[in-house]
Amino acid sequence: MKSLFIMTASLIGLVVTVGCGGNDYAQSNAQQDQGPSQNSIAAKPTSSSQGELNSDRLDNWHQWRGPNANGLAPKGNPPLQWDEETNVKWKVEIPGTGSATPIVWGNQLFLLTAVKTDQKPNAVAQPADTTGDRSGGGGSQRGRFRMSTPTPTTFYEFVILCLDRETGKTIWQKVAHKEVPHEGHHPSHGYASASPTTDGQYLYASFGSRGLFCYNLQGDLQWKRDLGNMRTRIGFGEGTSPVLHGNSLIVNWDHEGDSFIACLDAKTGKDKWRVPRDESTTWATPLVVEHDGVTQVVTNARNRTRSYDLETGKLMWECGGQAGHPIPSPVTL
Template structure:
């Protein structure tokens, strides 16, 4: 089911049931059957339910097209979670699992397949980054075996790099002409890779910088004003690095009253917001020192990343949607 709410009042605007199916896997107790984030190009809304299909809706909730990409067999039946990405008239859907993994590009208007590339990967929960460099648009995907970049127009493999730890979930981020990828499950890896790379650059001097002392497992990093903010594994331990050089800005520091984190950090107006799974949000002042300026708690579990729009911040809890606004 897909739902839309009025930003100002929270009133439900519409809801659409796109499919009803019996799950073929149990899933992890912290996952749901709708973990992937919807994405919009301003004209249409795209939602991936993984094994239950990819759907395109208009902004009034009417289904325009759907595609069935098959059934995922996720590792240890942990469930599905990778989100699609859209750029121009192309929708990219990752499909890494314990079966035959692939990445596919669909026509955003019709749902017709444009290209498909097989992937030597196990279950991955990362969302692709689509970014333009020197007139060519790249689709950068993280993976247990390789980080790979594909040409958005053709699916051609542009470059690849090994070295990530297992089960990568954090989404890649871009700074200037580099893309930063990371993972923090049973090992830590942060790689800054030039978008000008070609071919297999594993263990080459092409890589801008590498750090292996701490990286996130589930949350994606925050790139804000030249700094990377992230937690160590899923723990309430903050680290910050200079995005250009990898230099440490804030060493591993415990976040007050936060033990476990799934939600990615967000930032606005010089402040960084980090939300723990118990609903506690710690607000830090952006900079090279660890300075807490506020701490608030919602009485609900929160695993989804907060969204900031203007003076409002939205939290999706286990049972409720919250809007916190400036008075």
């Protein structure tokens, strides 16, 4: 019987530079990916869609951690050195703030950002009393270091940007939502932290408590979903990214309230299934893998690491949980 090996990996970002320089890195990793050894990989990350898109995704960076969700670009040819003056093709200023990784499909680069405005609502809701509450929505503090920023009192615009990959010019820009966030976030974090994903036809963007949105690649809204407000641990903010596989969009919703994992119909945004989870806040993005002909959704969390059947949501296996603040996403070896 084959075995499934899963491990966690640290968060990384994507640096966009001019496509020149040596290809030692890409060749080295291509050699490592030629096939499993007798004691290595027994499961493989699945693609986000079928047919021609299976091949196209390897030429792009269509989701968090790239085409195979492991941080590698199988067909990449990046420069080995860069700085402010070397191997930089273009640089543009982005409004607002965000820590979501940009994604790339063809000549389009997509990214999310949250833009603070000076506009105030007619009545500002007072932050809940979080004394003794792990959520810390009003801005938790440890010693002199503030663990989370104060709850905002002004509107933020939650923006999706599409840039030209060759020039950096804006192709289109959409305000997906406008709202006063209900809690703060870690000082190094932000309100645009989930990386978008695409199958080359539609773009899926999550702003967490502000909603989940589907656009076509021309910038036309197809559908949106409101999954409610998260209450994050110590007010650290939100960060898990949606994962696309075929016509299934997986969203993990672990927080200090009623946690769940859901599989949505990618065409309509409606639930295919939803499973409650006995978990507090996590920031890890699920991993979709195939093993013995079954497609699984693997989640990293505090209490248990679990695998769900993509088709039904049925729990397939579980093992011991991870650290107190589960951030790393699972990867296959």
